[in-house]
Amino acid sequence: MTDASLAVPRSRRPSLGQSGAILRRLASSPAGAISLGFILLLFAVAIFAPLVAPFDPIAIAPRDRMQPPSAVHWLGTDQLGRDVLSRLIFGTRTALQVALAGTGGAFLVGMCLGMVSGLGPKWIDSLLVLLNDSLKALPLILFALALVSIYGPSMVTLGVIITLSMAPGYFRVVRNQVLVLRNADYVVAAQAMGASWLRQSMTHLLPNLIGPILVLIAMDIPAVIGIESGLSFLGQGVQPPNASWGTMLSEGYAYLRQAPHIALTAGAPIVLATIAFTFFGEALRDALDPRGAGDRR
Amino acid sequence: MGSYLVRRFVLALLVLCLALLILFLLIYAVPGDPATIALGPRASEAQKLLFRERMGLDDPLVVQAVRYIGLMLRGDMGTDILSQRPVADLVLAALPRTVLLALVGLGWAVALGLPLGVVSALNPNSWIDRVVGVISTSVVALPSFLMAIYGLMLFSVTLGWFPAIGAGEPGDFGDQVRHLVLPALAVGIAWVGYIARLVRVSMLEVLGENHVKTYRAFGVSNLRIALRFVLPIAVVPVLSVLGVGMGNLLSGAVLVEVVFSRPGLGSLAYDAVVSRNFPVLFGSVVVTTALYVTANFLTDTAIALLDPRIVEEG
Numbered sequence: 001m002t003d004a005s006l007a008v009p010r011s012r013r014p015s016l017g018q019s020g021a022i023l024r025r026l027a028s029s030p031a032g033a034i035s036l037g038f039i040l041l042l043f044a045v046a047i048f049a050p051l052v053a054p055f056d057p058i059a060i061a062p063r064d065r066m067q068p069p070s071a072v073h074w075l076g077t078d079q080l081g082r083d084v085l086s087r088l089i090f091g092t093r094t095a096l097q098v099a100l101a102g103t104g105g106a107f108l109v110g111m112c113l114g115m116v117s118g119l120g121p122k123w124i125d126s127l128l129v130l131l132n133d134s135l136k137a138l139p140l141i142l143f144a145l146a147l148v149s150i151y152g153p154s155m156v157t158l159g160v161i162i163t164l165s166m167a168p169g170y171f172r173v174v175r176n177q178v179l180v181l182r183n184a185d186y187v188v189a190a191q192a193m194g195a196s197w198l199r200q201s202m203t204h205l206l207p208n209l210i211g212p213i214l215v216l217i218a219m220d221i222p223a224v225i226g227i228e229s230g231l232s233f234l235g236q237g238v239q240p241p242n243a244s245w246g247t248m249l250s251e252g253y254a255y256l257r258q259a260p261h262i263a264l265t266a267g268a269p270i271v272l273a274t275i276a277f278t279f280f281g282e283a284l285r286d287a288l289d290p291r292g293a294g295d296r297r
Numbered sequence: 298m299g300s301y302l303v304r305r306f307v308l309a310l311l312v313l314c315l316a317l318l319i320l321f322l323l324i325y326a327v328p329g330d331p332a333t334i335a336l337g338p339r340a341s342e343a344q345k346l347l348f349r350e351r352m353g354l355d356d357p358l359v360v361q362a363v364r365y366i367g368l369m370l371r372g373d374m375g376t377d378i379l380s381q382r383p384v385a386d387l388v389l390a391a392l393p394r395t396v397l398l399a400l401v402g403l404g405w406a407v408a409l410g411l412p413l414g415v416v417s418a419l420n421p422n423s424w425i426d427r428v429v430g431v432i433s434t435s436v437v438a439l440p441s442f443l444m445a446i447y448g449l450m451l452f453s454v455t456l457g458w459f460p461a462i463g464a465g466e467p468g469d470f471g472d473q474v475r476h477l478v479l480p481a482l483a484v485g486i487a488w489v490g491y492i493a494r495l496v497r498v499s500m501l502e503v504l505g506e507n508h509v510k511t512y513r514a515f516g517v518s519n520l521r522i523a524l525r526f527v528l529p530i531a532v533v534p535v536l537s538v539l540g541v542g543m544g545n546l547l548s549g550a551v552l553v554e555v556v557f558s559r560p561g562l563g564s565l566a567y568d569a570v571v572s573r574n575f576p577v578l579f580g581s582v583v584v585t586t587a588l589y590v591t592a593n594f595l596t597d598t599a600i601a602l603l604d605p606r607i608v609e610e611g
Contacts, residue, residue, distance in 0.1 A: 031431075130308075134315035136541075137593075139585035141548040142562075145570050146320075146582050150327055150334055222438030230442050230552050234567060253446055253556070260450055267443050274438040282434060 025287040032283030038276040046093040055083035057090040058241040066259040076261045078251055084265055090243040092269065098155070098228045098238075099221045102162030107217060109163055110170025111209075115201060117171070118178025125175075132168045140165050141230060148236040158237055162224050169220065173212050181205055211288040218281030222274035229270055245270050301601060309594040314366050316586050321365045324579065325358070337575035340378050348375070374580035379572065384580035387565060392584060394464065394561035395554065399546040401477055402484030403539070410489040414496025418531075419523055421501060429497075433490035441549035445483035445556040452479055462558040480557045484549045488542065492535060499531040533604050536596060543592040547585055 026032040045052055054074075061081030069076045075084040117128040144161045151157045181187055187204050195203075225245075231237030232246025233253070240247055245266055252263030325331050331354055332345040340348070348354075353364060368374070374384040410433075417429040453461035465473035503509065504527055512522050551563030558564070562581050569577035 130311060130315060133308075133312045134319060137312055137316045137544070137586050137589050138319065139544055139548055139551075139582060139589060141551045142566050142578075142582045142585055143320075145566055146575075146578050147323060149337075149570055149573070149575060149578060150324060219438075226438065226440035226443075230440055233442055233552070234555060234570070236570065249443070249446065256446075256450065256454060260454070263446055263450065267447060270443055271439060274440070275435050278434055278438045 022287045026283050029283050029286065031279045032287065035276040035280040035283060038272065039280055042092055042273060042276070043096065045089055046096045049089050049093045053083075053086035053089040055086040057082065057086040057243045059083075066255060066262075068259075068261055075265045076259070078248070078262050079255050079259070084248070084262060087243040087248055088245070088265065088269055091245045091248060091266075094238055094242065094244040095225050095228060095269075095273065098158055098162070099224045101155075101159045102224045102228075103166060103217045103220050105159055105163035106166030106220070107170050107213060110167040110172075111174050111213070113167070114171045114174025115178060115205070117175045118182065119197065119201070128171070129175075132171050135164060136168045138165075140227065144227070144231055145234070145236055148231065153231075153236050153239055155238075158228060158231065161231075162227060165227070166220055166224065169216060170213065173216055174209055177209055177212060178205055181208055215281050215285045215288065218277055218284055221277045225270060225273055225277075302598060305594060305597045305601075309590050313587060313590045314370075316590070317366045317369050317583065318362055320579070320582060320586075321362050325361065325365075335575060335579070336375075336378060337573040339573050344376075344378065351375075369583050374583060375576040377577055378574045384576050385584075387577060388562065388580045388584045391560065391562045391565040391581075392588070394559065395547065395550050395563060396588070398477070398480055398484060398554065398559070398561060399543070399550045401481035402546060402550065403488065405482050405485035406488030406492050409485075410492030411496055413489070413493040415500065415523060415528065417493065417497040418500035418504065419519065426497075429493055433493040435490070436486055437490035437494075439487055440552075441483050441487060442552035442556050444486050445480060445553045448479050448483050449556065464559045464561075476557075476559070480550075480553045480559060483553050483556075484546060487549070488546070491538065491542070495535045495538060496528075496531060499534045500527055503527045503530050533600060536603070537600055539596060541593065541596075543596075544585075544589045547588070 026036065059082060061077070064073070064077045064081040066079055067073055067077045067081075073083050073085070075088065078084055078087070113128055113132075117125045143165075147161055148157055151160075181204070187200060190200055190204055228237055229244065229246030229249060232244045233250045235247075235250060238244035238247055248266035249263055249270075252259070252261075252266050256263055324335055327334050330345075331352070332348045333340070335352075336344060336348055353361060356364075372385045374388070376383055377387060380387075413429045413433065417426045420426050449461055452458045459479045460472075460476050463476060465476035500523070504523075509522060509527060512526060513519075517526075547562075550561070551566065553559075554561045554563035555567050562585065566578050566581040569575070569581070
């Protein structure tokens with residue numbers, strides 16, 4: 001869906017030489033600046049989780065069960081007396097780990113196959129496109145449940161599921177870009193001068209792919225956060241006692257009437273993070289291609 | 298047109314077969330006894346023996362794969378470990394409820410997203426356009442199950458406007474509708490954003506075309522131009538996204554069903570996960586895949602009928 005609106009950059013190196021200008025453009029739009037700030041904050045919280053969290057996220061205190069927010073426990077405690085804020089902070093770590101590993105894996109797989117598809121012979125291209133469409137046809141959540149049932153819930157299974165479900169997006173963007181770029185004058189010129197296949201990809205194709213790919217990663221992270229928290233909500237993702245926004249939601253959901261603050265606060269970072277990454281992706285796209293910024297959104 | 302549709306159909310069938318092959322490999326390539334993996338730990342020895350015979354587990358993998366795909370395409374998905382009923386019956390009984398939920402969710406998305414997109418496109422770069430833009434971007438990535446939980450907390454628990462769980466009394470249409478409103482909204486909310494944005498962009502495009510300028514020169518009112526001449530053309534790209542989105546909507550519906558304890562494919566699969574009843578779980582994956590491929594094929598057909606230019610381009 002997103003790649004339809006990603007314009008092909010026409011200049012040779014849109015993102016490497018001009019990264020300073022792009023960053024300035026990104027920070028000059030309010031949405032871009034705010035979302036970038038929030039994302040940096042999320043990463044800081046994830047990295048420094050043990051320092052920031054006021055309590056041990058898995059320390060059980062049965063006497064303090066399901067307390068509403070107070071001066072000691074800012075966001076209250078859960079059904080086992082654990083500090084909700086500390087669990088949210090460690091959940092940020094889980095969410096970003098899964099998001100980066102998942103999109104990273106999808107990007108690598110999709111990128112390599114997309115390059116092969118765009119540059120290789122026609123039959124390989126057709127075969128890969130068909131494979132891509134088939135992978136996309138598998139229903140994400142149900143397919144994930146099936147895989148988790150066979151292979152057991154773990155971070156690795158989660159990573160594989162996310163890679164399989166997200167790789168088609170990268171494949172399509174890379175393949176379509178390569179098909180367009182392959183016939184661009186400067187690539188044809190490089191070819192005529194005898195540049196090798198590898199050199200063409202590295203110096204001419206790759207730099208032009210970075211922009212759209214970065215946008216796609218930013219747009220995919222909310223989706224990955226949604227998948228991880230959804231599976232964890234069903235008890236098939238991150239396993240207790242590890243803190244994840246999704247497992248916290250499912251625990252909060254079980255005590256919705258007695259302690260609504262658990263579900264309410266566990267959902268908040270999911271909402272904020274998905275919105276921040278989406279706005280960041282949009283701002284990044286506009287910053288990379290300022291010409292179309294006004295007409296799209 | 299005919300040959301275009303035939304080509305699309307063959308392609309859809311290929312995609313389905315390949316998706317089934319991926320599924321087959323993921324189930325049967327696991328180290329260990331395939332019968333135990335495919336049936337789950339709760340299957341009895343007799344059931345496993347029957348399964349081994351049926352699937353011919355001693356044959357080469359290629360033969361097994363072809364047999365597996367053949368069985369699935371014929372709708373033979375084995376039997377439920379617990380109730381001994383055919384999986385296909387269970388899944389097909391649950392499917393319409395989930396499809397209904399997804400479609401009503403889509404209805405919500407169109408009902409809210411279409412007017413927002415039209416208003417936006419008619420007032421480009423105005424404050425109203427900006428507000429719509431911020432709303433659509435914000436909701437686009439929100440996970441449906443989270444919206445379901447929040448909706449449940451606000452509208453059912455706190456305000457008491459809608460019932461919290463279940464699908465309503467069988468036979469009581471009004472009750473079923475009341476039970477459907479909230480889950481469907483949760484499924485559709487992200488699509489409000491998609492549809493508003495798509496309608497806005499494609500309407501702006503059509504509004505700039507020459508025939509629209511001609512209408513304007515002839516003094517046709519802006520609203521009439523927008524609704525009568527622009528919207529029907531601008532809706533085509535939206536349709537093409539809906540086909541792909543069907544999978545997305547169904548995945549959302551699966552989770553929302555679990556939140557609201559609504560019977561349907563999601564609850565069926567989730568119960569199958571919890572009770573380690575694997576044939577039912579895999580069966581629901583197969584049927585949903587087939588549904589997705591069918592929905593995409595139907596979308597292709599609808600688009601070809603609406604916009605014959607696509608057929609000529611191939």
